[in-house]
Amino acid sequence: MISASVSPATYTFNLLINGLCHSDRLGDARQLFDVMPHKGCHPNEFTFGILIRGYCKFGLSLQGLKLLDTMKMMNVCPNVIIYNTLIASFCRKGDVDEAERLVERMREDGLLPDVVTFNSRISALCNSGKILEASRIFRDMQIDEVFGLPRPNVVTFNLMLQGFCQKGMLEEARTLTESMKKNDIFFNVQSYNIWLCGLVRNGKLLEAQTVLKELPQNGVDPTIYSYNILIDGLCKNGMLGDAKMLMSLMINDGIFPDTVTYSTLLHGYCTKSKVTEAKNILREMMKRGCIPNKYTCNTLLHSMWKEGKVSEAQQLLQKMNERGYGLDTVSCNIVIHGLCQTGEVDKAVEIVSEMWSHGSVALGDLGNSFMSLVSEDDNGRKCLPDLITYSTIINSLFREGNLDEAKKKFVEMMRKKLYPDSIIYNTILHHLCKRGKVSSAFQVLKDMETKDCKRAYGLIIL
Structure with missing residues (x-):
């Protein structure tokens, strides 16, 4: 185009910048963006939106935020989508305060936050454990029409349900599910799976089994994931017979176990030291063509x-x-x-x-x-030792009284740029104190403080 003296339009630049961002060539996309004014083209809101989305995709939220300032300087008005992209990006990083500032800035620009904006905020608050704040926003969305807040959608309800379940607030979660049923929102398998996870995580296995039976009755087809949630909970609670029976019922319903199902059941038998039964599960798994x-x-x-x-x-x-x-x-x-x-x-x-x-x-x-x-x-060749490897070796060498070799392994680990955690330090402290080498233990403690590793549970021995 350039060789033929055909001037590229802004639309042309947008296509190429978008392609570069999708191809993970963010540096080239930014170079092209910077060249636009020199080619007689001015970036529009779509150009900025594409590049900001590219920065956010790579977790470079601050660079995206700087582009928002550049938009103001170039008299290009940001839209709701651009703000939502940045808000969601900061929320994913856990920077709730910056996300809230962007919501206020959005309002100052005369833009009303939509349900996507609020869902991003609720998700971030729930992930950071601020369930009550998230619940307050959720409640306002349901009742506050004076300020034109968006109504919650099924995603909003699912986010709050997951937040309540993760925090162990089962009564609030149960009330929410009843509200969802009354409003015909509790209808998709994703909502049921979130509720099943919450019940299993909080030890309500009988209720979870009841909920699983309700799915077909309410016109919702359970997925393999739905069954795996409950099978995992039963296995972790040692109810292996019930887990095996549920797997049989699943097969009768036309849903065949996958690798996760068999691995979960196998792990349950191994936890109970039932190796023979675990091997039988492995054989059954292979027989059904399910690859471990x-x-x-x-x-x-x-x-x-x-x-x-x-x-x-x-x-x-x-x-x-x-x-x-x-x-x-x-x-x-x-x-x-x-x-x-x-x-x-x-x-x-x-x-x-x-x-x-x-x-x-x-x-x-x-x-x-x-x-x-x-x-x-x-x-x-890529199978290299890690901290667990060295923790096992160092502990075993100390246990056998081979202190010199244990120290050598500790030095070797540091030389390989594997830096000890509190577990390895506590192991060393335990064995040094056990052998009466208190002065050496204090030297290790000082090293912990220097490395900002302060969980010295081993000091209890002193």
């Missing part, structure tokens, strides 16, 4: 090590590799913890050292039984 993920396998792997079924754990690791799941840091940590529990700390230490250069391939050092499950792929 790393979480599923790691859950079972951890349970086997915990029960001392080392050979079965090794077989599972081999099958994980054969089926292409690969081994992640969690898998390695389970093996390292298992070795430490069985007194093979030296092997565990060796694996940690090898993980830095070979990833999960380091497990091959355990012996021939593990050699078949290791591979030289990139995923294996």
